Amino acid sequence: MSTRGDRGVAIVTGGARGIGASVAERLHREGLFVVIADVLDAEGQTLAASLGDASSYTHLDVTDEHQWAAAVAHAEAVSGPVTVLVNNAGIVHNQRLEELDEASYRKVIDVNQVGVFLGMKTVVPSMRRASGGSIINISSVGGIIAFPGVISYVASKWAVRGMTKAAAQELGEYGIRVNSVHPGIIDTPMTSGTESAAQTTHQPLAHPGEPDDIAAAVAFLATAESKYVTGTEIVVDGGFTSM
Ligand code: NDP
Numbered sequence: 001m002s003t004r005g006d007r008g009v010a011i012v013t014g015g016a017r018g019i020g021a022s023v024a025e026r027l028h029r030e031g032l033f034v035v036i037a038d039v040l041d042a043e044g045q046t047l048a049a050s051l052g053d054a055s056s057y058t059h060l061d062v063t064d065e066h067q068w069a070a071a072v073a074h075a076e077a078v079s080g081p082v083t084v085l086v087n088n089a090g091i092v093h094n095q096r097l098e099e100l101d102e103a104s105y106r107k108v109i110d111v112n113q114v115g116v117f118l119g120m121k122t123v124v125p126s127m128r129r130a131s132g133g134s135i136i137n138i139s140s141v142g143g144i145i146a147f148p149g150v151i152s153y154v155a156s157k158w159a160v161r162g163m164t165k166a167a168a169q170e171l172g173e174y175g176i177r178v179n180s181v182h183p184g185i186i187d188t189p190m191t192s193g194t195e196s197a198a199q200t201t202h203q204p205l206a207h208p209g210e211p212d213d214i215a216a217a218v219a220f221l222a223t224a225e226s227k228y229v230t231g232t233e234i235v236v237d238g239g240f241t242s243m
Pocket of ligand 1 (some may be wrong): 017037039111138188191
């Protein structure tokens with residue numbers, strides 16, 4: 001049994017609930033020290049407390065560069081240089097192109113795309129101090145194909161896929177790997193009460209996925225099991241994009 005945190009230090013954005021919470025729990029089980037970072041302070045603090053040792057919560061709005069610097073400083077202060085960053089925080093805005101206003105479009109880009117840029121940029125010096133690391137960007141099947149009614153989301157998630165490959169090419173020399181994970185329809189607060197689940201009925205595995213299906217892919221990318229994997233994507237979608 002490993003000592004808590006001896007397998008590295010992870011920051012998980014949007015880690016208070018949904019996929020992020022499942023990722024935080026899984027990485028903690030894998031022996032990493034996990035810093036849960038979110039704007040949902042009460043939920044994040046409760047989750048960190050429930051994990052116990054080798055877990056901490058910090059407030060982080062991923063669109064704010066200063067808050068990113070504070071979050072990385074927090075992680076370093078409580079546990080040491082960051083070795084894993086999971087850029088998971090994301091939002092969706094459902095509106096067709098003709099009705100969509102510029103502010104709503106920019107907000108999704110700001111959280112889903114600029115947030116990932118700021119996270120990758122801010123964490124690099126810390127990962128270099130750790131002599132390497134793994135950045136895992138949560139994109140979507142909306143970053144592989146496209147859907148109507150969510151053009152800002154699709155734009156942001158395709159961007160994340162491309163940014164992942166560009167960053168992988170720059171950061172390989174530091175031993176930093178960068179990959180993206182592309183969930184299909186997963187049962188979380190983001191999709192509950194929507195008609196998303198109905199979209200799964202014709203896919204090979206005809207049901208929504210669970211957050212821990214995504215956490216398993218993240219765990220692979222977060223550990224040395226994937227030490228020769230960088231600049232690529234893992235699609236976890238029940239076969240949706242195979243159709
Ligand atoms: P949830 O909405 O359940 O959780 C996302 C978390 O991110 C929430 O706690 C949310 O807080 C937080 N968040 C939102 N904006 C910010 C911000 N600016 N800074 C920090 N945290 C923020 O979503 P999911 O767990 O479903 O999704 C997680 C990721 O997976 C997202 O990137 C999403 O796009 C992606 N994904 C999800 C799919 C699914 O079917 N669920 C499918 C494909 C991709 P708040 O409630 O305040 O917004």
